[in-house]
Amino acid sequence: MRIRPLERKDLPYVYNQENARGVMALWFEEAYTSFDELELLYEKHVLDQTERRFVIDVDGQFAGVVELMYIDDLHRNTEIQIIVDKDFQGQGLAQEAMQKGIEYAFNVLNMYKVYLYVDVDNQAAVHIYEKIGFQNEGRLRQHFFAEGQYHDSFVMGILRSEF
Template identity: 55%
Template sequence: MHIRPLEKKDLKDVHKINNELKIMAYWFEEPYQSLSELESLYERHLRDESERRFVVEEKGVFAGIVELVELDYIHRNCEIQVIITDKFKGMGLAEKSMIEIVSYAFDILNMHKVYLYVDTDNKKAIHIYEKLGFKEEGYLREHFYTMGEYKDSFMMGVLKREWNREISEDF
């Protein structure tokens, strides 16, 4: 697995992910974004200091994206999001990419806390997050609307001092 910054050439692959209702439901976001809209967002966010977007590759093939968003340099926290395409699910790429990017957030960006939101029904993801040291910090009732219904969400987070260095060294 290799992680690198998102580039303009990746937008067609990102566009495919963004147009899959089932995948975007896990991100609590609306699907069906046009490619031109995505290109416009890319140009607008190119120099945005409040986010970092990365591509996950497996043997040179686009396998997903992992992002740090809502970067707050005063309070030193940020949100992490990850999507792995169906073709590469079950290979441990979500876990490996999160380890690499959470370590990046703590070691390079000097964040104090990394947090995320997860559907309370997404047991696989919750298991991965807990394994990595994320702790439930809140239960948000009917916080997101997706696929015709309101969904409950956990907010989970990990502090820099809690981050298990042994995990990140294993990868």
């Protein structure tokens, strides 16, 4: 397994992931409505220095996405997000891909802290994040709206010295 930069050729796979309501609800986001919109977003963000998107690549197959968002060079922190394709879940890829994304944030981008948001009810994800070394920094009450209701979210973070 490796992570590599997201390319235009990966957009059909991203489109399939992001049109799955259940998947996007975990990210507290709506599914995209069209492939054209996804292409426009790709064009808009491909040169954006405040984010990096990586494909989880398993033997040349698209297995998911790891994203570093809101890269803040002043405060040296960034948010990390991950989606593992359903066909590749249960293989330990989420933990390995998260570790590679965090390593990139600390060793390439010189970040001091990486943080994430996770639904308090997503105990499988919380467990993975804790195994990596993330610490729960607090609970945001009814902070995100997804699937027709508000959800509490944990904010979790890991410092460079803890990784």
